[in-house]
Amino acid sequence: MNSWVETLDGTLDQIWQMLGRGTADRRAAARHPVLATISESGPETRILVLRKASRSANTLTLYTDAATPKVAELTADPRCALHIWDAKAQVQLRFRATATMAPGSKQIWDGMPKGAREVYGVTPAPGTPIETAEAFVREPDYAKFLELTLSLREIDYTNLGTTPHRRAQYTNADGEWRGQWVAP
Ligand SMILES: Cc1cc2nc3c(=O)[nH]c(=O)nc-3n(C[C@H](O)[C@H](O)[C@H](O)COP(=O)(O)O)c2cc1C
Structure with missing residues (x-):
């Protein structure tokens, strides 16, 4: 067992390391999280590419097309969840989050190849x-x-x-994570 998963702090380090890898490595499990939203017809899920992970701000960043249904869903109810399964590490991550939306960076847009930009504008x-x-x-x-x-x-x-399996839950209180082992 990696020594870092023996403590709650070490496990939190592992979580942020996995998220960081997702933003940098196309083959990392955290590259393609599943985002869940609440729609009028019930829960909705879909994959998005993880673009940024900021441990200091406790935020994750994704890009989407403003005309997609998920945007209307998040406008009506910003509560959402994100799911990652890292088969290699045998780790499941589930996040509860609140979404905010803003125009994408013009600098990033200008640097995107045309094929990538076309996704925004169907x-x-x-x-x-x-x-x-x-x-x-x-x-x-x-x-x-x-x-x-x-x-x-x-x-x-x-x-x-x-062995045995490990499960931990963390709650964000004013930017600080409080961790707790729970029965798996
Ligand atoms: C591998 C993969 C990556 C995707 N990446 C994104 C993405 O970064 N942003 C996005 O809006 N949709 C992405 N999609 C498409 C979404 O899963 C979804 O089909 C689309 O955004 C419409 O979602 P909605 O109808 O729930 O709003 C991706 C799909 C796949 C299969």
């Missing part, structure tokens, strides 16, 4: 029924480039790679 809007599979157009639209910031409130960590 007509008709994502999720709209269309006559055939390719009956839509993609035109980069900076106005659709939205940055989602998740302020983390709670973390649930489960490690199946240890």
Whole structure:
């Protein structure tokens, strides 16, 4: 067992290390978290790319198209959850967070290849029924480039790679994480 998962502080270090790897390594498990929101019809889930992880601010950053349903859902109710399964580490991470939205950075937009920019600017809007599979157009639209910031409130960590399994929960109180081992 890695010595860092023997303590609550060491486990929190492991969590932020996994998140950091997700922002830097396309093959890292934390690169593709599942974001859950609350819609009028019930819970919704989808994958997004993890762009930034700030331990000092306790935030995670993702990008999305302003016209997607998740944006309307988060506007109506900013409470959301994020899920990561790292099969190699045998670790599941579950986060409860509150989302805020802001226009994406113009500098990042200008540095994106056209193919990446086209994701932001699909007509008709994502999720709209269309006559055939390719009956839509993609035109980069900076106005659709939205940055989602998740302020983390709670973390649930489960490690199946240890014997016995380990599970810890952390609550954010004014920027400080309070950890607690719980039965797995
Ligand atoms: C591997 C993968 C990465 C994705 N990355 C993003 C992303 O970074 N941002 C995003 O808005 N959608 C991303 N998507 C698409 C979403 O999963 C989803 O289909 C789309 O955003 C519409 O979601 P919504 O209808 O719930 O708003 C990705 C999908 C996959 C399979």
